[in-house]
Amino acid sequence: MQAVILSGGQGTRLRPLTSTMPKPSVPLVNRPMISYMVDWLHGYGVRDIVMSVGFLADGLRAALDDAGHDGVEIRYVEEHEPLGTAGAVKHAQQFLDERFLVLNGDVLTAFDIAAEIDQHDRTGARATLALVPVDDPTAYGLVLTDEQSRITDFLEKPAAADVPDNPRINAGAYVLQRDVLDMIEPGVNASFEHDVFPHLPTEEIYAFDAEGYWLDLGTPERYMDATRDLLDRKLDSWLAERLMAGGLAIEPGVDTAGCQIEPPTVIAEGCELGDGSRIAAYTVLSHGCHIGENCELDRAVLQRGCTLGDGVRVTNAILGPGVQIGAGATVCTGSVIGEGAVIEPGATIGAGSRVEAGATAAA
Numbered sequence: 001m002q003a004v005i006l007s008g009g010q011g012t013r014l015r016p017l018t019s020t021m022p023k024p025s026v027p028l029v030n031r032p033m034i035s036y037m038v039d040w041l042h043g044y045g046v047r048d049i050v051m052s053v054g055f056l057a058d059g060l061r062a063a064l065d066d067a068g069h070d071g072v073e074i075r076y077v078e079e080h081e082p083l084g085t086a087g088a089v090k091h092a093q094q095f096l097d098e099r100f101l102v103l104n105g106d107v108l109t110a111f112d113i114a115a116e117i118d119q120h121d122r123t124g125a126r127a128t129l130a131l132v133p134v135d136d137p138t139a140y141g142l143v144l145t146d147e148q149s150r151i152t153d154f155l156e157k158p159a160a161a162d163v164p165d166n167p168r169i170n171a172g173a174y175v176l177q178r179d180v181l182d183m184i185e186p187g188v189n190a191s192f193e194h195d196v197f198p199h200l201p202t203e204e205i206y207a208f209d210a211e212g213y214w215l216d217l218g219t220p221e222r223y224m225d226a227t228r229d230l231l232d233r234k235l236d237s238w239l240a241e242r243l244m245a246g247g248l249a250i251e252p253g254v255d256t257a258g259c260q261i262e263p264p265t266v267i268a269e270g271c272e273l274g275d276g277s278r279i280a281a282y283t284v285l286s287h288g289c290h291i292g293e294n295c296e297l298d299r300a301v302l303q304r305g306c307t308l309g310d311g312v313r314v315t316n317a318i319l320g321p322g323v324q325i326g327a328g329a330t331v332c333t334g335s336v337i338g339e340g341a342v343i344e345p346g347a348t349i350g351a352g353s354r355v356e357a358g359a360t361a362a363a
Helices: 033-043 057-067 084-091 113-123 178-183 192-199 220-231 238-242
Strands: 002-007 048-053 073-078 099-104 107-109 127-133 142-145 151-155 168-177 205-209 214-216 248-250 265-267 283-285 296-298 313-315
Touching (some): 002 033, 002 084, 033 099, 048 057, 048 084, 084 099, 084 192, 099 113, 107 168, 113 168, 113 205, 127 192, 151 192, 168 205, 214 220, 283 296
Parallel strands (some): 002 048, 002 099, 048 073, 127 205, 142 168, 248 265, 296 313
Antiparallel strands (some): 099 168, 107 214, 127 168, 142 151
């Protein structure tokens, strides 16, 4: 089976993390986000992946090569200008089989994609869309179906009074016949959601109820939710086996003798931990981070090469690569610090703040 992964968006909701790297390559528990999708597809026998790329495409290629993807051939098709979800797949048409998967690259999921493919073949559909339930249906566009799982309508962000029973949204995972692409003009910006699916006859477009884990990674809040879910082993991943013994995944050579470390926590190779520091649960330290003495990290995600002075406090926040935080500074809940930013000694970064890549925040 073949898959197209849509990875060309700019990831504006995840800025400043995505100011210097494409969203699919943003590290999620020390691996690129997109590598979890590649692993998931590989587990279902997908060996041929076409990656539709655009913004900062070279960074995505490098991140995937570093992470490794043995047993899967990945080809890259680059958009020189945004083409939308359908336009991007049309742009890759020459590489596609008669039947293939299309997936949004900013999702963490673990549902049974083989069952969706089986249903697609059984019904003779031209398009099959995976649907998932959500807690707040008014924040999404809903997909309506009949008793035979045929899609009858698309409802854009309904008011609470208009939400139907069993509301479900598009999960961004499709099985398509290649002739669906005949509906799209080459080189035109077009979306499946608005320009293709609503125009297919009801007997040709079906819904598949996806059961299992699914999460959109588009915001810092959901990124942190995904981090915690991976550390809690709510879905299978490379990390699950590593965390089995005591909930700690600490690379050999990291000296933790002078620290208090609470599970679940992940600490990569090359990290240095100062005496008296407390590394609380759901903290992730990527490669080469330096933590000073008497620091307090609680549900903190530090990407590669971060440096924290003595007495720094970071709570429920994300630090991009190479961030430097001076002694005695505090980073509060919900903050996101961009790559290479400098937080001066004694400064306080308030709750929900965004510090741009390369910026300096004074005390």
